[in-house]
Amino acid sequence: MRLLLALSAALLAGTLHAHSLTHSAQPGSAVIVELHYADGSPFSYESTEVYRPAESVPFLVGRTDANGRLAFVPDRSGDWRVRTFSEDGHGGDFTVAATPDSDSSAPSAGLSTVAALAVGLSVIFGLFGIWSVFVRKRS
Amino acid sequence: MHIPDGFLSPQTYLPAYALAAGGWAYATRELRRRVDETLLPRLAVLTALAFVLMTVMLPLPGGTSVHASGIGILAVVFGPWLTFAVVSLVLLLQALVLGAGGVTVLPVNALAMGLGGSVAACLGYRLLAPRWERAGLFAAGWLAAVVPAALVAVVLGLQPAIAHTSDGQPLFFPFGLSVTLPAVLIPHAILGLGEGLLTVLVVSFLRRR
Numbered sequence: 001m002r003l004l005l006a007l008s009a010a011l012l013a014g015t016l017h018a019h020s021l022t023h024s025a026q027p028g029s030a031v032i033v034e035l036h037y038a039d040g041s042p043f044s045y046e047s048t049e050v051y052r053p054a055e056s057v058p059f060l061v062g063r064t065d066a067n068g069r070l071a072f073v074p075d076r077s078g079d080w081r082v083r084t085f086s087e088d089g090h091g092g093d094f095t096v097a098a099t100p101d102s103d104s105s106a107p108s109a110g111l112s113t114v115a116a117l118a119v120g121l122s123v124i125f126g127l128f129g130i131w132s133v134f135v136r137k138r139s
Numbered sequence: 140m141h142i143p144d145g146f147l148s149p150q151t152y153l154p155a156y157a158l159a160a161g162g163w164a165y166a167t168r169e170l171r172r173r174v175d176e177t178l179l180p181r182l183a184v185l186t187a188l189a190f191v192l193m194t195v196m197l198p199l200p201g202g203t204s205v206h207a208s209g210i211g212i213l214a215v216v217f218g219p220w221l222t223f224a225v226v227s228l229v230l231l232l233q234a235l236v237l238g239a240g241g242v243t244v245l246p247v248n249a250l251a252m253g254l255g256g257s258v259a260a261c262l263g264y265r266l267l268a269p270r271w272e273r274a275g276l277f278a279a280g281w282l283a284a285v286v287p288a289a290l291v292a293v294v295l296g297l298q299p300a301i302a303h304t305s306d307g308q309p310l311f312f313p314f315g316l317s318v319t320l321p322a323v324l325i326p327h328a329i330l331g332l333g334e335g336l337l338t339v340l341v342v343s344f345l346r347r348r
Contacts, residue, residue: 038239039196047313083145087314088322089295093145113194116237120190123232128183135174 030071031098033082035064037090038113042068046086053078074098141193141233141248142291144241146312148302151294152243159227159246162254166224173221181345185213186225188341193229194237205330210287211280211338214257215264216345226253251290259286260338273339280338281331288327292319 035043048070050060060072064084074080077099085091189209196206213222227249233239240248260279268275296316299309314322 037196038194038237041196085146085312085314086322087318088326089142089146089291089312089319091146092143113237117191117194119236120194120229120232121187123236124187124190124228125183127228128179128186131174132176132179132183135176135179 029100030073031080031096032069032071033096035068035070035084035092042066043084043086043090044068046084046091048082048084051081051083052076053080074100076100141230141240142244142295143239144234144243146295146298147244147247148298148311149243150301151298152247155246155250159250162223162250163227166220166227169220170224182217182221182225185209185216186229189213189226190229190232192337193233194239205326207330207334207337208252208256208283208287209337209341210252210256211260211276211283211334212341214260214283215276215279215338215342219254219257219261222257223249223253226257247294248291251294252287255290256283256287259283273343276339276342277335280335283338284327284331284334285324288323289320292316292323295319295323 035046037043043064044066046064046068048060048062048064049058050070050072051057052059053076059080060070062070064070070082070084072080078097079095080098081093081095083091083093189212192207192209194206208226210222210226213225217225227245230240230245230248230252231242234241234245259282263278263282264275266275267278293316295312296314296319298312299315302310304310312319
């Protein structure tokens, strides 16, 4: 009887132990990717997938947080692919160079919106301007 | 409205490139036939306006943001083929300079917005303008927002059926038509009201000049 009790106690302890959840926070070892629209509003609660370099099975599947951020902890070096998409067709598919346990950040979006607007408008007026010179010559 | 790179399968964008190439060839011929000293500055200014409208995002209540396109204005003033040509130029610039949209998805965006949107806008305008000029302009703007949105939603929603792994996992955009149609169409039906108003204001202003 005593043996039976001891056995069931051991089994119960085992089951209880199996249900416990442990966690640990390691500040600084994750790559944080911030996603926002061009006007600065965050890409919140949208689907994301993260892939190890040269792998096709996702390493991480989830959603961005309220501030449009997603985080992952790289376990190997290389270009990690990040895919993110909203149901209405917004999103992106890009790579982030990351190494385990080191600082890393998403590639910057390049030009700011104002600079990009200036470049785009210059190209448009430049193209039509040059074209009008040729049209004037012909006529 | 722009579909970003990586959302569409090659089975979608390669045939779209073939189709758009034909359209671009015809549009270029049309442009060369109609070009003169008075057309070019007007085309340049309205192309620049479309570029700015498509780049500047307006925040909407509820956390999302939208942008106008100016396609209704271009379609009413210049017709569908010139609109297709200049909208394709704007989309190419946005892909190269801003990283909005993309080079692989360019023909799909150009066909949906530049051709689909402008043909619908012209039809709406021609139907209503003989009796109600302003209603025709408003309809042109609204259709120029809603018809491309519907085309984009259909192309996105078909992706899971077009490209998937042997066990049915979508390789590109993961949501089907039942998700994309309401998610894209409802905001654009509302955005279209603003686009319609903008078309009435800008085209009326241009006609007074």
